[in-house]
Amino acid sequence: DAKTTQPNSMESNEEEPVHLPCNHSTISGTDYIHWYRQLPSQGPEYVIHGLTSNVNNRMASLAIAEDRKSSTLILHRATLRDAAVYYCILRPLSQGGSEKLVFGKGTKLTVNP
Amino acid sequence: KAGVTQTPRYLIKTRGQQVTLSCSPISGHRSVSWYQQTPGQGLQFLFEYFSETQRNKGNFPGRFSGRQFSNSRSEMNVSTLELGDSALYLCASSPGMIYEQYFGPGTRLTVT
Numbered sequence: 001d002a003k004t005t006q007p008n009s010m011e012s013n014e015e016e017p018v019h020l021p022c023n024h025s026t027i028s029g030t031d032y033i034h035w036y037r038q039l040p041s042q043g044p045e046y047v048i049h050g051l052t053s054n055v056n057n058r059m060a061s062l063a064i065a066e067d068r069k070s071s072t073l074i075l076h077r078a079t080l081r082d083a084a085v086y087y088c089i090l091r092p093l094s095q096g097g098s099e100k101l102v103f104g105k106g107t108k109l110t111v112n113p
Numbered sequence: 114k115a116g117v118t119q120t121p122r123y124l125i126k127t128r129g130q131q132v133t134l135s136c137s138p139i140s141g142h143r144s145v146s147w148y149q150q151t152p153g154q155g156l157q158f159l160f161e162y163f164s165e166t167q168r169n170k171g172n173f174p175g176r177f178s179g180r181q182f183s184n185s186r187s188e189m190n191v192s193t194l195e196l197g198d199s200a201l202y203l204c205a206s207s208p209g210m211i212y213e214q215y216f217g218p219g220t221r222l223t224v225t
Contacts, residue, residue, distance in 0.1 A: 043117075043203050043216030044156070087156075098169040099144050099207055099214060103156035 004088045009108045012078045020073040020107055022088030027068050030093040035062065035073050037084040044087065047073065083111045117206050117217035125223045131192040134220045138185050138206030145187040146214065147179060150201040162187055163209055199224045
């Protein structure tokens with residue numbers, strides 16, 4: 001399973017943008033980059049995913065480096081509700097049909113009021 | 114649509130006992146995966162079922178088993194419980210061959 005590296009923790013202020021980095025230097029050409037987050041006392045929640053191009057959805061944006069060895073999850077205006085552990089996960093396009101996700105330790109985001 | 118539901122939400126068992134946890138996926142979802150979350154090991158993949166067949170299995174001892182029924186509901190069983198099995202057990206479902214997985218709130222198992 002390809003590995004990702006994330007900072008253990010980050011802090012942000014409410015209503016400011018947050019950039020959560022992820023390094024994945026061993027990514028293969030068919031690996032999708034997924035982000036999930038886990039709010040306190042809840043199960044993980046899908047945030048966004050991408051392959052090569054930058055992606056936007058209602059929750060966040062995903063910026064992918066040209067060489068795909070790193071990516072950044074961008075929360076445009078952090079709210080207190082965004083305080084969570086954020087996981088960057090590489091998921092192969094095909095893994096025998098398996099939906100298995102390999103979670104690392106993630107980044108714990110603290111949002112200050 | 115109702116989300117993924119897991120029952121029970123909390124459970125206390127004694128070492129040596131066995132336990133069965135239940136997961137009801139989102140309606141129409143055929144894939145169900147199970148994960149164990151502990152403070153020390155984080156989130157670890159247990160196994161995955163699709164259309165009643167186990168499609169993938171994580172690196173856990175044979176005491177951990179599961180099954181999926183024809184209505185896609187899934188159960189996991191842990192026999193001969195050990196203290197180290199205390200964890201949050203999470204179930205996730207997806208329609209299959211799609212990118213997002215939807216997680217339930219988990220079952221908090223405490224083994225004493």
